[in-house]
Amino acid sequence: MAMHALDTLAERVSGPVVRPGDSGYEDARHVYNAMIDAHPAAVVRCASTADVVATVRYAAETGSALAVRGGGHSVPGFGTADDAIVADLSGMQSVDVDDAARTATAGGGTTWHRFNDVTAAHGLATTGGIISTTGIGGLTLGGGIGYLSRGYGLSCDNLLAAEVVTADGSVVTASESEHEDLFWALRGGGGNFGAVTRFTYRLHPVTTVYGGPMFFELSDGAAVLKHFRDFIQTAPREYGGFPAFQIAPPLPFVPENRVGEPFVALVSCWTGPAREGERILDGFRAIARPVAEHIGEMPYAALNSAFDGLVPPGLQHYWKAAFVRELTDDAIATHMEHGPKVPTVNSTVHLYPINGAVHDIAPDATAFGHRDATFAPVIAGMWPDPADNERNTAWVRDYYAAIAPHSQPGGYVNFASADDQTRVSDNYGANYSRLQEVKRRYDPGNLFHLNQNIQP
Numbered sequence: 489m490a491m492h493a494l495d496t497l498a499e500r501v502s503g504p505v506v507r508p509g510d511s512g513y514e515d516a517r518h519v520y521n522a523m524i525d526a527h528p529a530a531v532v533r534c535a536s537t538a539d540v541v542a543t544v545r546y547a548a549e550t551g552s553a554l555a556v557r558g559g560g561h562s563v564p565g566f567g568t569a570d571d572a573i574v575a576d577l578s579g580m581q582s583v584d585v586d587d588a589a590r591t592a593t594a595g596g597g598t599t600w601h602r603f604n605d606v607t608a609a610h611g612l613a614t615t616g617g618i619i620s621t622t623g624i625g626g627l628t629l630g631g632g633i634g635y636l637s638r639g640y641g642l643s644c645d646n647l648l649a650a651e652v653v654t655a656d657g658s659v660v661t662a663s664e665s666e667h668e669d670l671f672w673a674l675r676g677g678g679g680n681f682g683a684v685t686r687f688t689y690r691l692h693p694v695t696t697v698y699g700g701p702m703f704f705e706l707s708d709g710a711a712v713l714k715h716f717r718d719f720i721q722t723a724p725r726e727y728g729g730f731p732a733f734q735i736a737p738p739l740p741f742v743p744e745n746r747v748g749e750p751f752v753a754l755v756s757c758w759t760g761p762a763r764e765g766e767r768i769l770d771g772f773r774a775i776a777r778p779v780a781e782h783i784g785e786m787p788y789a790a791l792n793s794a795f796d797g798l799v800p801p802g803l804q805h806y807w808k809a810a811f812v813r814e815l816t817d818d819a820i821a822t823h824m825e826h827g828p829k830v831p832t833v834n835s836t837v838h839l840y841p842i843n844g845a846v847h848d849i850a851p852d853a854t855a856f857g858h859r860d861a862t863f864a865p866v867i868a869g870m871w872p873d874p875a876d877n878e879r880n881t882a883w884v885r886d887y888y889a890a891i892a893p894h895s896q897p898g899g900y901v902n903f904a905s906a907d908d909q910t911r912v913s914d915n916y917g918a919n920y921s922r923l924q925e926v927k928r929r930y931d932p933g934n935l936f937h938l939n940q941n942i943q944p
């Protein structure tokens with residue numbers, strides 16, 4: 489690409505345009521997944537909606553590939569690409585809370601860490617993910633599963649409005665009363681429809697929560713998983729948590745001689761009175777004695793960042809995801825075969841329950857696929873050394889193949905890998921054809937294609 493063209497872009501935006509050879513380029517070209525080694529033509533550190541408009545228009549005019557980056561956590565590395573123009577929104581992290589309306593409006597590159605810290609000062613929160621370094625952007629647009637989703641719905645269910653820069657460079661607001669079709673598609677359809685510069689969310693009174701992790705012997709694993717499956721069907725909505733396969737990290741509450749061993753873990757978040765939460769966890773303790781646990785009261789924002797240290801930036805990532813209508817005994821047996829082979833302390837398998845408030849919303853009311861599921865398992869392979877790539881991706885693939893007969897054909901788009909593009913229509917199930925219609929209306933040329941792509 490001619491240098492003078494990028495000079496024009498640099499003149500049109502207020503944030504810096506980082507190009508190959510610039511001192512910040514090495515940092516700017518990378519995303520969270522270190523397996524991605526792309527060299528974009530330029531990374532525009534957008535500072536405003538106007539910068540995003542200029543970047544989108546520039547990419548459209550020059551026929552360049554456009555990558556939109558929020559928190560940069562996409563496992564396939566959709567926030568960067570060879571020769572692409574990257575609209576990096578990570579500098580757009582303003583969060584404004586309206587106490588009376590119980591809403592928050594946040595910039596398109598905000599991370600949950602920043603969002604939670606600001607809303608916590610108002611005694612409020614909304615559903616975010618489990619790791620606070622993740623962006624609200626990608627997470628919300630793909631759906632958003634977290635500690636509060638049983639109580640308050642997915643992140644996208646709490647979205648009230650979005651300011652969107654569309655493929656023709658227009659700025660539109662999508663909500664229940666404006667651009668309703670776009671608003672429908674944004675709630676689960678990922679980054680396919682435009683760059684969202686502002687998200688407005690409904691907030692809920694959530695301050696101190698009760699919970700934390702418990703580790704159970706693998707020999708008790710099947711019993712714990714079965715108890716969770718049965719308990720969660722009718723559990724109070726104040727309970728948000730999930731079972732996991734996890735290697736015990738070297739933390740003070742883990743007996744030293746058990747550090748580094750795999751366990752079935754239970755990670756809990758209870759938003760009701762602590763004593764009631766304690767009774768619920770006693771139900772698990774009655775099934776099996778935990779080897780280690782770290783349970784107590786803490787601010788919601790603290791639980792939301794409690795595991796950030798296990799997944800620092802710079803790891804290699806390969807993930808697979810499924811949706812499950814019924815977690816059968818056979819499926820649990822399959823998890824018990826593959827889960828204990830979790831290869832590193834960074835890797836994990838989470839079995840997220842999909843019920844409670846997520847099921848209050850009709851499956852076709854938003855684009856999020858598979859509200860009829862009851863679990864969303866994710867096999868998240870994460871490890872530091874590229875020399876282990878083959879071995880660890882094989883663990884994820886074998887595990888995924890083994891649970892496939894017990895799962896729906898599609899998985900959760902936000903947990904999918906680059907080689908899952910063939911599954912996009914399955915991921916959306918019955919909502920896919922309507923998503924294609926909206927895509928044709930707002931992005932017929934597929935400018936926004938670096939995502940789990942909906943074909944116009």
Ligand SMILES: Cc1cc2nc3c(=O)[nH]c(=O)nc-3n(C[C@H](O)[C@H](O)[C@H](O)COP(=O)(O)OP(=O)(O)OC[C@H]3O[C@@H](n4cnc5c(N)ncnc54)[C@H](O)[C@@H]3O)c2cc1C
Nearest residue numbers: 558559560561562596617618623625626627633679684939
């Ligand atoms: C460690 C880790 C933990 C996770 N935990 C959870 C979890 O608990 N729950 C859950 O639901 N998911 C979770 N995820 C998955 C997460 O939702 C996705 O990776 C999500 O895409 C990340 O969003 P991002 O903005 O950080 O990523 P990015 O890589 O910046 O973006 C991901 C996709 O969204 C698009 N996008 C991002 N921001 C915008 C925007 N403002 N406008 C338009 N498009 C945009 C990008 O173009 C790209 O296609 C986790 C991921 C990781 C790596």
